[in-house]
Amino acid sequence: MSTNSEVADIKPPAINVGVLGWVRSHLFNGALNSIATIVVLLVAMKFIPQFVQWAFIDSVWFTSGQECHEAAGACWSVVTQNIRFNVFGYYPYEHQWRPLVAMIILVLMLIYSRDWKKWNRRLGYLWLVALFVMGLLMKGGLFGLISVETTKWSGLPLTLLLSFFGILASYPLGVALALGRQSTMPVIKAFSVVYIELIRGVPLITMLFMSSVMFPLFLPEGVTIDKVLRAQVAIIIFTAAYVAEVVRGGLQAMDQGQYEAAESLGLNYFQKMRLIILPQALKIVIPPTVGVLISAFKDTSLVVIIALYDILNTTKSILNVPEWTGFSTEAYIFVASIYFVFCFSMSQYSRYVESELEYKAEEK
Amino acid sequence: MNTEQIQENNDTAGEKPVIEIINMHKWFGDFHVLKDINIRVMPQEKIVVCGPSGSGKSTVIRCINRLEEHQRGKIIVNGTELSGDLKNIEKVRAEVGMVFQHFNLFPHLTIVENLSLGPIWVRKMPKKEAEDLAMHYLEIVRIPEQAKKYPGQISGGQQQRVAIARSLCMKPKIMLFDEPTSALDPEMIKEVLDVMISLAEEGMTMIVVTHEMGFAKTVADRVIFMDYGEIVEENEPNEFFDNPQHERTQLFLSQIL
Numbered sequence: 001m002s003t004n005s006e007v008a009d010i011k012p013p014a015i016n017v018g019v020l021g022w023v024r025s026h027l028f029n030g031a032l033n034s035i036a037t038i039v040v041l042l043v044a045m046k047f048i049p050q051f052v053q054w055a056f057i058d059s060v061w062f063t064s065g066q067e068c069h070e071a072a073g074a075c076w077s078v079v080t081q082n083i084r085f086n087v088f089g090y091y092p093y094e095h096q097w098r099p100l101v102a103m104i105i106l107v108l109m110l111i112y113s114r115d116w117k118k119w120n121r122r123l124g125y126l127w128l129v130a131l132f133v134m135g136l137l138m139k140g141g142l143f144g145l146i147s148v149e150t151t152k153w154s155g156l157p158l159t160l161l162l163s164f165f166g167i168l169a170s171y172p173l174g175v176a177l178a179l180g181r182q183s184t185m186p187v188i189k190a191f192s193v194v195y196i197e198l199i200r201g202v203p204l205i206t207m208l209f210m211s212s213v214m215f216p217l218f219l220p221e222g223v224t225i226d227k228v229l230r231a232q233v234a235i236i237i238f239t240a241a242y243v244a245e246v247v248r249g250g251l252q253a254m255d256q257g258q259y260e261a262a263e264s265l266g267l268n269y270f271q272k273m274r275l276i277i278l279p280q281a282l283k284i285v286i287p288p289t290v291g292v293l294i295s296a297f298k299d300t301s302l303v304v305i306i307a308l309y310d311i312l313n314t315t316k317s318i319l320n321v322p323e324w325t326g327f328s329t330e331a332y333i334f335v336a337s338i339y340f341v342f343c344f345s346m347s348q349y350s351r352y353v354e355s356e357l358e359y360k361a362e363e364k
Numbered sequence: 365m366n367t368e369q370i371q372e373n374n375d376t377a378g379e380k381p382v383i384e385i386i387n388m389h390k391w392f393g394d395f396h397v398l399k400d401i402n403i404r405v406m407p408q409e410k411i412v413v414c415g416p417s418g419s420g421k422s423t424v425i426r427c428i429n430r431l432e433e434h435q436r437g438k439i440i441v442n443g444t445e446l447s448g449d450l451k452n453i454e455k456v457r458a459e460v461g462m463v464f465q466h467f468n469l470f471p472h473l474t475i476v477e478n479l480s481l482g483p484i485w486v487r488k489m490p491k492k493e494a495e496d497l498a499m500h501y502l503e504i505v506r507i508p509e510q511a512k513k514y515p516g517q518i519s520g521g522q523q524q525r526v527a528i529a530r531s532l533c534m535k536p537k538i539m540l541f542d543e544p545t546s547a548l549d550p551e552m553i554k555e556v557l558d559v560m561i562s563l564a565e566e567g568m569t570m571i572v573v574t575h576e577m578g579f580a581k582t583v584a585d586r587v588i589f590m591d592y593g594e595i596v597e598e599n600e601p602n603e604f605f606d607n608p609q610h611e612r613t614q615l616f617l618s619q620i621l
Contacts, residue, residue: 261527266534
């Protein structure tokens with residue numbers, strides 16, 4: 001005890017702190033790690049300058065395809081010259097401001113709603129209005145906006161539409177299925193198990209294909225259901241099965257005592273699930289849930305199989321034009337970066353939600 | 365604390381029992397865990413159930429609010445017979461408070477939310493009123509200053525006191541305690557027992573499964589000793605401890621005291 005003040009005054013050795021300390025403890029702590037660090041550095045030194053040369057120094061940005069073929073570097077012109085077709089696809093050219101505004105509304109609404117503590121009835125109505133406006137912009141037919149068939153909806157708006165509603169609808173459906181699978185009622189349990197196992201046993205492509213080709217065969221003559229809607233339903237049904245299994249993991253991780261405590265207070269089944277079990281179980285499974293939802297976002301690109309033109313398919317179409325063939329790297333880098341922005345945002349948001357849900361004492 | 369006073373409150377003739385367990389049996393699969401259990405609990409009675417681990421004592425009280433299902437015999441709580449009828453079960457559970465060995469507080473809710481949840485959702489009480497009620501019972505268990513914290517931020521003894529308060533907020537007619545002090549560090553046992561003793565003094569009907577023999581001696585009107593799923597001996601505490609009849613009881617007491 002008596003030496004306490006002296007001990008407190010001693011500084012840690014310089015080698016253990018600061019930049020040098022970090023480098024030492026993270027990059028060169030042991031022979032194997034040191035070798036790995038050096039190898040990675042060498043590889044980076046070889047390739048990064050090459051990439052920069054290709055992508056930025058020798059690259060061309062706003063030229064025709066012809067000039068591109070003569071350039072040494074990347075041909076970003078494939079993106080810039082085709083940007084409107086790439087993003088909006090076959091949506092009528094002079095009306096492409098409509099999906100653009102719709103997408104901006106969607107993104108703004110998502111950003112505005114990010115803090116779930118502010119979720120209330122007013123925000124719900126706001127969403128209804130926003131969805132109506134977005135639908136109106138996309139579909140038209142009212143207020144002097146010419147009607148645009150859903151078969152013409154393509155590019156990024158289609159990708160966002162399929163993902164947004166796919167995620168929005170499949171999450172609650174998946175939670176319901178997970179609860180159903182744990183139900184003591186045999187019919188509900190059997191239905192949930194069969195649903196989950198059946199859907200998980202089938203690739204999404206098959207389901208999209210069935211929704212597009214087989215499903216119409218069963219409809220009475222003259223009845224048609226919109227192709228985009230069918231794809232949307234297939235995506236929702238598919239994703240829900242995966243969400244269900246992830247949520248089941250969360251439910252099984254719950255301590256039995258939580259169920260018993262809720263029951264012993266006299267809460268009924270729905271109160272018990274809504275107030276006690278799900279808030280905890282869903283929190284546990286945020287990381288895998290977001291994994292499933294990010295997959296769902298990327299899987300929307302499979303609608304190419306039923307000839308819907310999402311943003312990946314419009315890119316392919318551009319590359320089929322002789323003028324632009326051979327620039328797939330550049331075009332795909334562009335599409336990849338769009339996917340990345342959305343997926344990375346989702347993953348960041350989930351981390352924010354997780355950290356917000358830490359049980360902290362209120363500061364009062 | 366005050367034994368004579370408790371004795372006076374006890375056994376008012378002609379009153380109906382609040383809990384009646386008649387010829388009750390229970391099996392876990394093929395294993396016969398409870399054999400012909402008969403217990404009658406009068407209003408304001410305090411009963412301590414003890415016995416070696418695995419004797420079925422916890423299972424008995426878990427049957428009373430149907431966390432476990434019995435297969436034969438009858439359990440009548442507060443005039444309602446427990447059957448498969450869900451409405452009856454929820455009714456009984458709202459009248460019977462339960463305190464668990466591992467507290468089972470809801471970790472995602474603050475202390476005051478833990479307490480007000482039952483009144484709000486089961487009793488349909490307005491939020492403000494329920495929170496006032498919660499604070500009232502937090503005063504009673506002597507931790508009102510922890511109201512805004514989460515269960516993970518307070519000690520085990522405090523958590524168990526919160527759990528008791530959570531049950532009390534439902535204004536139960538009966539309180540069941542399932543080894544309430546077994547998971548606590550020794551220095552925290554007393555604070556929980558003190559709360560239970562004052563509860564007993566106020567005339568709460570209680571069934572307590574515990575190894576705290578000191579508590580049994582001070583508070584219990586009757587002690588029930590169970591072994592191998594049977595009630596071996598049942599007596600008032602002085603007789604039970606000073607003059608145990610059955611040799612299994614004698615063995616148990618010799619090991620525990």
